[in-house]
Amino acid sequence: MIFKWFTFIIVNAALIFIFLVAPVERQEGIIQKIMYFHIPSAWVAFFAFFIVFIASILYLWKKEREWDIIAHSSAEVGIIFCSLVLITGPIWAKPIWGVWWTWDARLTLTLVLWLIYVAYLMLRFHAPEGSQRARFSAVLGIVGFLDVPIVHFSVLWWRTIHPKPKVLSMESPGSGMEPVMLITLLTSLLAFTLIFFLLLGQRISLEKRRDELNELKNKLIAES
């Protein structure tokens, strides 16, 4: 309960910082404020998929349902934030770069990441329930995450071998940023991370309750 209130306060603080405190960027204008949603979403998505990776390893090692639930929940919540990155990105890119989408290294990596974890969720949806599904997803959770650095290098070289137009170059976040803007970004990062943990916790308890319900159902069927 305290955690929920804490999240509530931080999220509101982040919103106040974003819309009232942080200055409007001189060149990009109001649209630049989407950065405070875009970058934290990207961070949370990567973090969520990292949790999938760790939970998958622990599942294969310990074979406890608990880790399977954590991996599943984290992948689901992660895909939401990854989708947010892919939605806010084009909205930001259109007025600034003039195009909705460009096959820039970072964009391509995010898209591939999204595809990998959508496949993960589809596998969970279609695989037969039980330990087989847990093992399959765990293997994909590990393979998928190990693939991330390789995809990163491949798309980086793929795009940097040819010089790209200056308009499309993307400055690294945080470089030469106004201190107020940096504080706003960090607050927003904290807010998004807290929201992530809140959602993750909810999703995990939901899955546990579903397990309990199934157990009760089976008991009822056995008795009748």
Next chain:
Amino acid sequence: MDYLNKIWAIVWKDIRAEIRTKEIFSSMFIFSLLVLVIFNFSIDLLEIKPLDIAPGVLWIAFTFSGILGLNRSFLFEKENDCLQGMMLTPVDRSAIYLGKMLGNLILMLVMEVIAVPVFVILFNIGIYDKIFQLAVVIFLGTLGFVTVGTLFSAMSVNVKTREVMLPILLFPIVVPVIIAAVKSTGAILSDKPFEDIISWIKLLVVFDVIFLVVSFLSFEYIIEE
């Protein structure tokens, strides 16, 4: 030595079954041919230089027909409970993986050896002086595709929507292989200097080694009952 013999027995079993039925090979080959032909219609080769699109078309043909072969790979094992039988034999699970993987690799390479000359004729490309470099790239790319492909094929065969599931699982993972293979094939075909190719070859080797080890280690969790 004993371990190698066991792997070979599995590979030989697959090859022998394939020689008798020719089922997978014929469908893979015809399919790759179709991809090459269909792409010919989608792009006007009189206006676009063949070298600009040829490497991409070649690898699309390889990956799409490779999926056909991989889909069948464990389907046959599943149908008559052959996988059960194989697991009952005193063979390490990893040997089953390596055997199936090598079987798929050989099948795909044979298909590619026949598809490349057809590709050369259809797209009017000279490869006579670069066959060796091309062979290295094709081998490394196909190996990367097959290592993860065999692992996922054992998975997708147990899933309701198996034929669709395999490409959905496999394609995002093999994105680095496709990029590296297409880029290096293109560089070889247009006589680029060796330095342009070497970083892609390294990337392919890294992918192959990492996923060979990971698949080798995690295969037992896939087929465990």
